[in-house]
Amino acid sequence: MxxxxxxxxxxxxxxxxxxxxxxxxxxxxxxxxxxxxxxxxxxxxxxxQPAGACLVTGEVLVENKEFAPGLTLSLTGARILLQELQNKKANLGSTKKE
CATH class of the missing domain: 2.10.260.10 (Pemi-like Protein 1; Chain: D)
Structure with missing residues (x-):
């Protein structure tokens, strides 16, 4: 702390x-x-943060999946996270080329 x-x-x-x-x-x-x-x-x-809540959206849905301890995602949250990761990767790629 x-x-x-x-x-x-x-x-x-x-x-x-x-x-x-x-x-x-x-x-x-x-x-x-x-x-x-x-x-x-x-x-x-x-x-x-309620148990089973999506870490990205906060949604508490039966369909949420726990991918690792503390990393629970809804389908929407997974899509948002994937898009963010793809954007970061694209930005890193364009920075290296300059």
């Missing part, structure tokens, strides 16, 4: 505000669920 140097106080209801920079970096939007974990004396907050 890395430190951010950001300190926040809890309010009277025990709430804290997660700074916008951190929410943006984690691609968190208003209303996104957050999972709370406790590891010994550390509280961990992370963007909630």
């Amino acid at each position: 890395k430190t951010t140097g950001i300190v926040r106080n809890t309010d009277s209801l025990g709430r804290i505000v997660i700074p916008k920079e951190l929410r943006s970096g984690m691609e968190m939007s208003v209303g996104d669920p957050v999972e709370i974990l406790v590891e010994e004396d550390v509280i961990v907050l992370r963007k909630y």
Whole structure:
């Protein structure tokens, strides 16, 4: 775990505000669920990702496939990922030729 140097106080209801920079970096939007974990004396907050959810689209479908631990994709997510990889490969190829 890395430190951010950001300190926040809890309010009277025990709430804290997660700074916008951190929410943006984690691609968190208003209303996104957050999972709370406790590891010994550390509280961990992370963007909630339901089991079986597509890593790309967030879809939770019976048809989703787990390709590796932590890499679950829907058909749509797999297509998006494949397209992104093909685009990256094409961009790398054109950069090497220049």
